[in-house]
Amino acid sequence: MTVQTAARPRLPGPLTAPGGTKSRERMRVSRWQIWVPLGLYLLFTLVPFYWMLVFAVRPRGSTSLLPWPITFDNFETVWNELGFAVFFRNSLMVGVASLVMTTVIALAGGYALARYDFRGKKAFMLGMLCTQFIPGAMMLIPLFEIFRTLGLVNSLWSLVIAETVFQLPLSLILISGFIRNVPVELEQAAWVDGCGRLRAFFAVVLPLLRPALVAVGSFAFIHSWNNFLFALMFVNEQEKFTVPVGLAYSLGEFSVDFGALAAGGVVAAVPVVLVFAVIQRYLVQGMSAGAVKG
Amino acid sequence: MAISTASTANHRMRRPRGAARTPYLLIAPAVIAMVGFLVYPMASVIYYSLQNYNVTKPWDNGFAGLDNFRRLLFEDPLFWQSLGFSVRWVGVEVGLQLVFGLILALIVNETFVGRGLSRALVFSPWAVSGVLTTGIWVLLYNPTTGVSRYLADLGLIEYGAAPLAHSGTVFWAAVLAELWRGVPFFAILLLADLQSIPRELYEAASVDGATRRQRFLNVTLPHLKDAIVLSTLLRCVWEFNNVDLLYTLTGGGPAHATTTLPLYVASKAAQSHDFGYGSALTTAAFLILTFFSIAYLRLSKFGAKS
Incomplete structure (x- = not known):
């Protein structure tokens, strides 16, 4: 989980075999071999972001590719006139609600999988694996029928439920992998000290699960923030639109206002970019500790 | 301590009354959510795939046997066309x-130097949605706002691309846009696995005189094999099911040229009222995915040790 290759080669080498330095020389890669392909790839990654930013902030009629002079007219248009203020609030509410529901349910289920043996455990695991093959796009009709029966069409709760359900299996597996990595002896020590199982969990296990919770929670949030098809199908009133739906509508207009499109894109990107900036350091660790080995 | 030695083999140390019920209570919310909103709708799809169920022709409703599937296999060229495009799309992507x-x-x-920042930057499109990807690449591809216009300004290419x-x-334009946000997924997963390769393996290989290429082929690749198999499978399923990008970027066109099977189903769900046939399409796609995954x-x- 914490393999850090950076520190290794700096070890002083009295124990290194005579051939050691030479072989290490051969293992090193020249700077060119790193920076030429990396630079090209960075260009491919960053130019699209840059393009969006420039179009969002440059004044109407400008053809400059430099983000100067800056104007916030486009943002004002999308935020106030096109309704992105409302879409943003809706997306935020759905995202946070999905995050909380996914994390809490996955935590409970993950603890059961990691710490108990019970009949039906294998079937439960297999069932969760199978759900990964169910195409979300194709569940639109039956889910719509269910939400109509429950009176949840045009309610943001339909999105929260659908998001949570599709996020649960992977989150549960990820969290149970992390709980398995917490030594059970730590919990037992707390039981001996008179803690109940629940208190021991909150006092001992939960603090150690922080990276897992950050990973699962942010996956759920990003996924929900980005979801388009459910929001498009289950919600028809404009006051209930989410950001991706609003963005898709501004794309579908007959004559696209490119400045507004770019500004809407920036609005859609900011929350996920912020979340990503916080979690990206844990991302690789989280993958190796939870998903792959768990 | 006697208690801890007794419990190491078995995670349960003490069993308060009702303990046997605890794990079931803990998984109950997950089971209820998944049965209610995944298993039941899936079962209803399979049920409706065997029915005539058309809102506009209620007098025909009833058990249809495999009629919907016969129609799908023999009378619907769009099924085969969209399936073929799905295979091509998933394979190339x-x-x-x-x-x-x-x-x-x-x-x-x-x-x-600069590794941390480089990682963050090249991974960043991972978090971007399909619709936002479309928004960005529409800007880049448009003849008046896109890259081609500025290249033409420099006299490098003709205007109007x-x-x-x-x-x-259109196919390669869509492939490039999806590639932009898809590559980080593999990079993140494979990097996680690369970091778990013991450095000693490389050192031993170097001492034995292995070249860079030999080290890659004989140490790195075998170690990565399971991660590659798993990530490609997950990605195949994901790319197969993913409709956001193509729906917004090309709308499946021009002339159905970029319609995947799920996109076809989604458009059927949105437009037509033939639920029986739409359900048969969904069931077919689910079966194809499941058999493909098992075979793969x-x-x-x-998981086999080589």
Whole structure:
């Protein structure tokens, strides 16, 4: 989980075999071999972001590719006139609600999988694996029928439920992998000290699960923030639109206002970019500790 | 301590009354949510696939046997066309994403100044949605706002290139946009696995005189095999099911040229009222995915120690 290759080669080498330095020389890669392909790839990654930013902030009629002079007219248009203020609030509410529901349910289920043996455990695991093959796009009709029966069409709760359900299996597996990595002896020590199982969990296990919770929670949030098809199908009133739906509508207009499109894109990107900036350091660790080995 | 030795073999140390029920209570919310909103709708799809169920022709409703599937196999050219496009789309996307993702993971696994920032930047499109990807690439492809216009200003190419408007270029235009946000997935997963390769293996190989290429082929690749198999499978399923990008970027056109099977089903769900036939399409796609996944895991000998 914490393999850090950076520190290794700096070890002083009295124990290194005579051939050691030479072989290490051969293992090193020249700077060119790193920076030429990396630079090209960075260009491919960053130019699209840059393009969006420039179009969002440059004044109407400008053809400059430099983000100067800056104007916030486009943002004002999308935020106030096109309704992105409302879409943003809706997306935020759905995202946070999905995050909380996914994390809490996955935590409970993950603890059961990691710490108990019970009949039906294998079937439960297999069932969760199978759900990964169910195409979300194709569940639109039956889910719509269910939400109509429950009176949840045009309610943001339909999105929260659908998001949570599709996020649960992977989150549960990820969290149970992390709980398995917490030594059970730590919990037992707390039981001996008179803690109940629940208190021991909150006092001992939960603090150690922080990276897992950050990973699962942010996956759920990003996924929900980005979801388009459910929001498009289950919600028809404009006051209930989410950001991706609003963005898709501004794309579908007959004559696209490119400045507004770019500004809407920036609005859609900011929350996920912020979340990503916080979690990206844990991302690789989280993958190796939870998903792959768990 | 006697208690801890007794419990190491078995995770349960003490059993308060009702303990047998605890795990079931803990998984109950997950089970209820998944049965109610995944298993039941899936079962209803399979049920309706065997029914005539058309809102506009209620007098025909009733048991249809395999009639919907017969129609799908023999009378619907769009089914075969969209399935064929799905295979091509998934194959090209996942293949290219894997190659570039692996190269990228190998590069950012090296030690160099600026590695942390480089990782963050090249991984960043991972968090971007399909609709936002469309928004960005529409800007880039448009003949008046896109890259081509500025290249034409420099006299490098002709004005008016519109990759999304022509059936010859629309496929690769869509592939490039999806590649932009798809490569980081492989890079992140494979980097995670690369970091778990013990450095001693490389050192031993070097001492034995192995070249860079030999080390890659004999140490890195075998170690990555399971991660590659798993990530490509997950990605195949994901790319197959993913409709956001194509729905918004090309709308499945021009003339159904970029319609995948799920996109076809989604458009059927939105437009037509023939639920029976739509359900048959969904069931067919689900079966195809499941059989493909099982066959893929079997053929690749996933989890087998080599």
